[in-house]
Amino acid sequence: MNEPKNYFAIFVLGTDSIGIVADIGKALFELGANINDSSHTIIGNQFAMLLLISAAPNYTVEKIQSAFQDVTKKRGLTVYTHQLSHEDIYRKNPVPGQLCVIHLYGADKPGIVYQVTNLLAKNSINITDLSTRRFGNELKPIYIMYLEAEVPNDVDTRKLGDDLNKLAANLKVEIKYELEEVASL
Amino acid sequence: MSILNVLEYPDPILKQVSEEVINFDSSLEIFLKDFIETLNSHKYCVGLAAPQVGNLQRIIAINILQARKPHPNNGLLVLINPKILEASNFKIVREGCLSIPDFTANVKRAMKIKVKFQNLKGETKELETTDFEAHAIQHETDHLDGILFLDRITLPSSNLFRRKQF
Structure with a gap:
């Protein structure tokens, strides 16, 4: 072994x-x-x-x-x-933080991925999974994003939520986020 | 009092169905003391099921006060012969298990449940609870039927993006 x-x-x-x-x-x-x-x-x-x-x-x-x-x-x-x-070889994860799941959708425009991930990076949040799709009418394409991240326990999650809401308003997209403590059972 | 050893998968005991508790006697009380001490000895751990310590009886303990962040809770709960009567408001949440170290996964759990159980004296009670506590009770109740979170893993990203080929 x-x-x-x-x-x-x-x-x-x-x-x-x-x-x-x-x-x-x-x-x-x-x-x-x-x-x-x-x-x-x-x-x-x-x-x-x-x-x-x-x-x-x-x-x-x-x-x-x-x-x-x-x-x-x-x-x-x-x-x-x-x-x-x-x-x-092995992922270092000394303190499991909170699980953050972000769903985003809306009309496609440049910078969606950059602006969302930049906000997370500035908050020391590590992205663990990201998928995006662009679909629909070529003239009016729709963008969907699904993101999972680990939020350190010391991050001000209320401020993070406010910042995500502001970003959604600026980008004119829908952003839904959930923050969950990972249950140790 | 002593801290009990927690079994890890693939120990076959974890896949067995536990027996109903019938005798509410002093041996049950002695076991519960060690069982609760074992739960509380694991930092941030919010629930434990008797089969995890090698005792195939339908007993779980929940202690949401041990979580990292505050959540609504009913303090330390010992549920004997628990049975989930109602479950609603399902959501994908992430969990880890002492019996499956170093791995967490997304599973679907009800955020609102009604559970019937017996207390230490054998009296039948009902509890309605939500969110983190409901989540923990479902995970531990699963252990009594030999079900691990490995049996319930979901992949939300593939669910979200599953679509017809064109």
């Missing part, structure tokens, strides 16, 4: 098609690597996957890249492998 291992982050990008995940899983299984954490989504028609894998100490970036040769050729994928240092 505690034997030394090498850890790698792998990023996979390409046109979506059925069986990509199975092919990636097969390549890693045959390589003898372990998928620790992974996340995959489809953006537009692009398949995008991020994996954190572990393997024996003699595994290198080159060895892992070579395991993907067949699948990259077959499916036209871009695969990027990066070796991780020890501090990049």
